[in-house]
Each structure stands twice: as C-alpha cells, then as structure tokens.
Amino acid sequence: MVSKNTHINEVNELLITMVQNKCINPPGTELKSILTIENHLKQRNIPCKIIESAPERGNLIAEIKGEGSSPSLMFGPSHVDVVPIGNESAWEVEPFSGIIKDEQIWGRGTLDMLFIVATQVQAFVRLHEEGFKPKGDLKLCIVADEEAGGIYGTEWLMKNEPDFMKVDYALSEAGGIPITPGKLLFGTGEKGAAWKRVSFKGTPTHGSMPYKSDNAVVKAAIAAEKLSKYTPPINLDYIKIMVNGLGLNRITRFMLSHRLLLPIVLRTAHRQNPVMARLLHALSRMTISPNIFHGGTKTNIVAGEAYLDVDIRTLPNQNDEYIEKQLRKAMGKLGEEAIIEQPPDQPGFFTSEGTASNPESEIVPFMCKAVSEVYPNVQFVPLVVAGATDLRYLREQGTQAYGFSLFDPDTPLNTMAKLPHGPNERVNLKTVEYSLMAYYNLAKEFLGQ
Template identity: 35%
Template sequence: MATAEEFEGPTTELLQTLIRNECVNDGTGDTGGETRNSDTLVQYLEGPGVDIETYTPRPGRDSMVARIAGSDPDAPSLCLMGHTDVVPVTPSGWKEDPFGGELIDGEVWGRGAIDMLNLTSSMAVAFRQLANEGFKPKGDLIYFGVADEEAGGVWGAEWMAEHHWDAIDADYVLTELGGWSSMSPDGVRHITVNVNEKGIAWRRIRVKGTPGHGSMPFGADNAVIKAAEVVRRLTEYRPSPLLDDVWAAQVASMKLSDEIREALLDPARVWDTIASLPTPIARTCHAHTHTTFSPNMVDGGTKTNIIPDVVDINVDIRTVPGTTQEDVIGHLREALGDMFDHVEIDTLQSSNPTSSPFGTGTPLWDALEKHTQVAYPDAQLVPGLIVGGTDARFYRERGRTAYGAGLFSQNVDFATFGSRFHGHNERIDVESLGLAANFWYHIASDLVG
C-alpha cells in the first residue's frame, strides 16, 4: 500500500506528460487534440484486471474509459472522472513554458496543472496502483478520461452520456472542483467539497435600430446606443439572493467578523455587505448567492459612417439552484423593463442548476470525510457551490451523486487556487499531487472494495 509521498513521483511524471501533450481546446469543433492525452492514459492504465475502451465522437477528440469490474452487480459503483483538455494560453504572460511541464522548486508548471490535469493524473495513478495490487472490488471502479470539458462537453461527457451511458454510468462520481482548505476563525480547518453547481443560461440579446448616415446622428435610432442601455440595465440589476444551507456553511468557514457573517446571511443586507468587501472576496460571494449576468460579447455595425441597425449582445447568465429556464426570462424582463419587448432573445446554451445529496449518512460524503482525516486530522468538510460549469452535471441530471472534490496541501488555499485557474503561471505543488492520489486510492478501496 503506497503512501502519499510514494504517489508523488508517478503522479508528477504523468502530469508532466499530459501537460506536454498540449491538448488546447479553444471551443471550436476540431481543436483539443485530446486523443494525445487519451492515448497516454490508455497506455498508462492498460494491464491485467483492467478493461479499456476508447470513444471517438470526431477525429482527434477521443475519450477513454478504464474499468476494474466488480463482483456484485448490485454493489455501488464509483467513477473517477478527469478531463483531458485545457484552455488556451497567452505565452507572453508566463514566466515558464506553459507546455513545458517543468518541475521547479517542488511545483509542476504548465497549462492544466490546476484545471484539472492534476486530478486527472492523480486519479489515474490511484487507479493503476489498485490494479497492480490485484484489487477485486464488489462494485465497478471506473476511470473516465474525458474530452471537451472546457467547451461544455459537447464532444465529451455530454456525447458519452447520450451515446454510451452504460460505459460511464456510476452511482458515485468524483471530479473537479474542490479540495482547497482554509482555517476558520475558531481554528478548525475546513475543506470544500462542491455538491451543487449553477446552471448555464447563455443568451443573445438582439437590439434593432434604423440605419442612417453617421454624419447626421441627432435623434437617430442607433442600435449601439440602445445596446449600451441594455448593458447598463443588466449591470445594475439586483436579483434576489439565494442564502441556503450550503451558503451558510461557507460563511461559517470564512475569516470575517461575526457582524459581517451575520449580514451575509440576511437577504436585506447581503448585497450592500458584499459591495463593502475587498473585490476578490466580493466577487466570490456575489457569484455564490446570486444569479449573475455578464455581457461579454457585442457585435454590430457595418461601417464607421453608417448608423447601425442591429447589435447583438452575448450574455453569460449563471443561475442559482432552484432557477428554471423560464425564470431566466422573468429576470431579463425585470432587468430590462420597458426595453424587454423591443429586443429579441435567443438561447445560446442552457443547463439547469444541479445538486447532489450530502452530509453524514451519504456514503460518498462519509468516505471523503473519513479519508480527509489522513492528511488533516479533525478537519471538517464544507459543502460548496460551483459557480462555473463541470461535467458533473451530466451525472446529476441522471440522478447520480457527483461531487467536485480533491485534496491539496496547505499551500493551496482558495485564493491561490483561483488565481492560477485559467491564469498565467499555472502550477501545482507535488505534495498536493501525492495527497490527492492517496485520497482517491483510499476512497475507492472503501467505497467499492
């Protein structure tokens, strides 16, 4: 049985290889090249006791599934799911080669080191270790190396769920994001396990005007000016907050005064209280408690001297748990007021918020809580909400329990994690790699063994 320290070397080496494979997904159909990482994982995991299949929704974009079959078809199954693609980089902003995978002062540098090749590699190492030991589980243990997470899973988890659900189905699923820790005001270490995820409601708002000559703008029906007012209203809109039990648990773990923590749980005071906090904290608190509206793309006009008659605004809307797609229309109607009936709204992408059960008595939660104690005795798990999107939603939509989890060293708190996520100089310390691999190893042994 390997220790966390013994897991560090093989996890570091596999992570370096995955980074160097440069599977960059820019959101278009033929980028990603995840077959390179899929092939690496197949080669790493193949061996006695492991069944492996690859799946190709389009050339170069393979996902792979490895399985250690269980002896009891009625026993619960576990899937360790890690995506194999990464987001693009701006090389000029990096101190080191973003695809060099270099080990510098105990940290592996490169795009994907945080999101999420560290977990993809540590999960694979834990899976391989169990196979090498001749692990004979009661329930199936599945490793799912999936493509296209960074573009919403169209050619990855979504495609697999629609076309090969039996290959990836599991009662319990572990994937990103989670595992960072912090010390609460009372000196207790809290480790976040994300059990909920906000929904996606991307919308295109089309604003129309009347074309004319740009030299005579007075009184013109200019679509750009109207679009600017749409953006202003969206920016100033204050939807009602969601202050649920998950948010209350997060607030209890924050290093804030009792007065501020109390205000963050008060619907009448939460917005103004958030506004009073330092921007990095305020941004996080706002995203966790409100449906958000971010106008991120504007397209319109044909020539500098022509008053534009059409402007499109793409808005990234993220919905809190309990919000339906119909509710989104209600939000937009309230935010835009009298302008709502004078714009056209199209759906770009939609998925509802998803949630999984948690707490003592939930087998997956109990397993994570137990094995967190190996690295951090007396630490407490805190349920959290993912404000972005992950592949966990494809499992939750089908009634499976899926958590965003992990285990990092004390060097990786939420601020550190967040600053490196999709950022310059992304990197992860090897201690975290060993802790995570050891974490997955023992959870799998307990849950399906």
C-alpha cells in the same frame, strides 16, 4: 509490491507528459493524452477501452468489477483538454514544459485538471496491482472536451456508453480545498450556464443629422449598462450552507444570512478579499455579464441593428423562462422591444441548468477518513461552484457527484482561484501526492470488504 514512492514518481511523470501533450481546446486533440493513459495502463496489464468521438478526439474508460452488493464509484469524468495559454509573456516558464520548479509542477492544465486525471489513474493502477476486490464497481472515466461543453467527452459517453456512465457516486474537479483550519471545501453543485443574444432594431438614417434618431447602438449601450447594474432576486440558500460549515463568527454569519445586508458584506469583502466577494456574489443570484457588443454598418449611417451577447449563470431551478423575465425587467422600457434569443452556435457554447447533489450522502464520512492523515478531524463544507463542470451530466441522471481531490495546506484559496485558465498555472507536488492518497484511501474504504 510497488512502493508508495514509485507511485508518486509515476504519477508526476504521467502529469508532466500530459502537460507536454498540449491538448488545447479548441481543437482538443485529446487522443494524445488518452493514448498516453492507455499506454500507462497497458504496461501494467490493466484493460481499458478508448471511445473515439471525432478525429484525434477520444475518451478512456476502465473498470474493476464489484460484487454488486454496494454502491458504485467513479473516478471522473475527468478531462484531459486544457484552455489556451493567453498572453505568453505573462508566463514565467514555457507553458507546456511541465517543468518542476519550487516544489511545483508548472504548465497549462496542471491544476485544471491534469493533476486529478493523473492521480485518479494512478490510484486505479495501485488498487488494480494490489488485486483490490471492491464490493461495488470502481470505474475510471477520462474524457475530452470539458472546456468546450463536453459534446465530444462526457456528453458523448452518456449517449454512447450509458451503462458505464450509470454510477451511484462520481468524483471530479473542484474539491478538497482548505479554507479555514479543519475545513475543506468540496463541490456539491454548480450553477447553470446560458448565453443569450439581446438585439435591438433602429432606423438607419444619415449620420450627419442624428437629432432624435432611432439608433440601435445607443439602445444596446444603454441596455448593456442596465443589465450590468441590475440586481436579480437574491437567494441565500447556497451561501448559507457554506457559511454554516465554515464556523464563521456570529456577526459575519448574521450579515451573510440577511438579504439587505449582503451588499455591505460584498463591498467590504471586495476590499479585503476580492475573490471571496466575487464568489459570494455569484452564489447569491443569477449573474448577468454583457460581454460582446456588435452594431451598425457604417460610420455615417445611424445604426439599424445592434446586439449584445450576454453570459448568464443561473442557480439550480432557474429556467429559461426565469432568465428572459429577469433580462426584460433589467432593461426597463428597452426590455419591451429587445429581441432575446440564443446566439448562433459557436465553439465553447453550451447551455446547462444548475445542479446540486446531497451534501450529506453516505460517502461524505468516508471522504473525511480518506484525508485524515493530512487533515485529522476535518469537516467538508459544501460549495456550489460558479462555473460549469462535467459533473452536471451525472447529477442530471441522479448520480451523487462531487468535486473531490486534496490540496496541501499551503495552497491559499486566492492563488487557486487565479491559476486555472490564468498564466503560471501550477500545482504543488504535495497536492499531487495527497490527491493520489485520497482517491486510493477513499475507494479502498468506501468499496472495500
């Protein structure tokens, strides 16, 4: 039998190769890493299938068939595409080197989410090599295009491989994060995403005599300020489930469960722990961020047109109608004349509604067991993540989908919040080892005889 250390070496190698494959999205070119994984599986006589979705883009699926007597479980959908590196001078290492330094693997995509791809593949390999006979199907699903909305990845598979994608449980990014002793966060839901263009019309006249002019740029500027300062209705449901699980002291719990006290908590938290403040803010409401401003045609002409592109993130159950109503309210008088529509298609654009899975489903106790070697008697605390992940596609069809991996106790939450999509992205070797163990244990326990 292949030793545990061999599996750890193999998983690190796989992860490093995928970093070096440089599947930056756009354009993605994920087929490089998909072929790396196919090769890894083929060398071990494990059948798999590649589903190409565009030139140089593709997805990989594999399966250990169960007896059908118990729920099915998917490792994934887990994505191999990564975001651009940003300012290279901010990096301490070459961003696609995959170098090991200070007990960590460095490079774009290591944390988001190649370490999960590598450990899910390797856990699948290990179970396959051991002749694992699951009660329910165990599926492996590695995808392209998550960073740009999933059209060529998970969405493609939902349309083209619907039978394979029908699963009871799915595990992917954003989970297994130590937050306080004895507690791990795990993703149980996510906010929705909607981009809106808010446009204004003005009356173009000569810029040399602007008195009482009807200027679209000025309207858009005032609207931008109003939108950024507006407080949409507060909903504490998603903070409460997290806070209850965290076992915070009574005063903090009290403060966090009263709408009127929330602004004070946010201001205090922002001084001590800005990441936590941003998270609590995002979990308590629909957020509105005007991020692009365009207007006017020439410096000596009063602007006849201007628009703002606004990033809006909704809580579960907040639909388009809700968004529009809130935006108009936020802009006051200007809301009456604003034209609100979807911006034209652009790379990375997508709309999704917020989704949530049951934080107390039957797999959760098995998660606790799967990580008990590293975290004995641990409790999983549900987290609705502010960003969108591919799990929303599965939740929409009724799958209980969770963020689940296993971070080592030395990874502080603050570092973790900064590294994905930022410079010097890296993952601890221990996190890779623990995640491999967690996926292997969970599948074995949950689907085992």
